[in-house]
Amino acid sequence: MTEEILTMTNLHVTIQAKKHPALPIIKGIDLHIPKGKVVGIVGESGSGKSIAMKSLMDILPDNAHATFDQFLFAGQAVTDAQKIPLAMIFQDPMTSLNPLRTIGYHLVEVILRHQKISKKQAQQRAIEELEKVGIPLPEKRMKQFPHELSGGMRQRVMIAMALLAQPQLLIADEPTTALDVTIQAQILALMKELQTSESLSVILVTHDFGVVAGMCDFVNVMYQGRIVxxxxxxxxxxxxxxxxxKQLLAAAHLGDRDAPLRTVNADSYADEQVVKKELSATHHVWLKEGNE
Ligand SMILES: Nc1ncnc2c1ncn2[C@@H]1O[C@H](COP(=O)(O)OP(=O)(O)OP(=O)(O)O)[C@@H](O)[C@H]1O
Ligand SMILES: [Mg+2]
Incomplete structure (x- = not known):
């Protein structure tokens, strides 16, 4: 059996909105992430992709509540999710960067949190990391503020920060959606290169099947809080x-990549009995009874 870097079984998340009953958002999903591989998570907006990822990092909003049966990292039971070697990059780097602090400040802070070295050494380390993620004139960039960089550059800084945390698993939640197409391709190429050279395990959340084809080894398709x-x-x-x-693939083949993923079949799976079919060791599908 393939070794798994992360295993979580039967994850449920509910969200409590004011004066409403708790709303189920994630309805019992299992995540099995093999070591050194890239797993894509695909699904329409609101299907619960980001909430599932935030559950892994234990950074859910206050009104959300998660339960699960099993949570393992590299085969060990996780007692504190904040302590596992896992880093996350998000769609909008600006939300994770402090506008009042320089790029250098951000990088040095991460380095000093993970390594016992001097500030000067940390600055040198930061410059090397900026070079590694393809940022020209790194010494100059160190002194600049987030708003002085382009979106693509900021995402490279986020990748550098993520790597400096020395993760074994990188979770990237729509890391390139906010970027234009050529920059998107460059950032994805960089991620793939680093994934291979650092033998990282990656979970890549995306709505773009083109990205899946170029980047992923495995795919999980999410729909209404379940993996289908x-x-x-x-x-x-x-x-x-x-x-x-099939519908997602058909939309992707039409070149309709940026169109929001919508459901044609609007009836809900929420209360239906679903039957799991195992077509191979890796290919599993959860069909509603009566579906072909
Ligand atoms: N803080 C919150 N309070 C209330 N509901 C929330 C909150 N965060 C998320 N939700 C709800 O949880 C569901 C799943 O949200 P989530 O952000 O995980 O979707 P997603 O699959 O990541 O979508 P997208 O592709 O748009 O990023 C949605 O219905 C959303 O409205
Ligand atoms: Mg999301």
Missing amino acids: EKGTVEEIFYQAQHPYT
């Missing part, structure tokens, strides 16, 4: 079984 199909990229691209997966 999972498999290798080939299994999902060539042998999709779930109507929702």
Whole structure:
């Protein structure tokens, strides 16, 4: 069996909005992330991708409540999710950067949190890391503020910060959605290169099947708080079984990549009995009874 860097089983998340009953957002999903691989999580807006990722990092909003059966990292039971070697990059780097602090400040802070070295050494380390993620004139960038950098540069800084935390697992939640197409491609190429050279395990949340094809080994398709199909990229691209997966693929093939993913079949899976079919060791699909 493949070694897993992260395992979480039967994750449920509910959100309590004011004066309303608690709303189920994640309805019992299992995440199995193999070591050194890239797992894509695909699904329409609101399907619970970000909430699932935040559950792993224990950074859910205050009104959310998560339960699960099992949470393992590198085979060990996790007692404090904040302490596992895991880093996350988000869609909008500005939300994670302090506008009043220089790029250098951000990087040095991460380094000093993870390594016992002097401030001067940390600054040198930061410059090297900026070089590694393809930022020209790193000494100059160190002294600049986040707003002085382009979106693509800021995302490179976020990647540098994530790597400096020495993670074994990197979670990237729509890391390139806010960037234009050429910059997107450059950032993805950088991520792929670093993933290989550092043998990182990666969870990549995206709504773009083109990105999945270029980056991922495995795909989990999420729909309304559940995983409805999972498999290798080939299994999902060539042998999709779930109507929702087929619909996502059809939309991607039309070149409709930026269109929001919407459901044609609006009826809910929420209270239906779903049947799990195992088509191979890796290809599993959860079909509503009566679906082909
Ligand atoms: N703080 C919150 N309070 C109330 N509801 C929330 C909160 N955060 C998320 N939700 C709800 O949880 C559901 C899942 O949200 P989530 O952000 O995980 O979706 P997503 O799949 O990441 O979507 P997107 O592709 O748009 O990023 C949505 O219905 C959303 O409205
Ligand atoms: Mg999201």
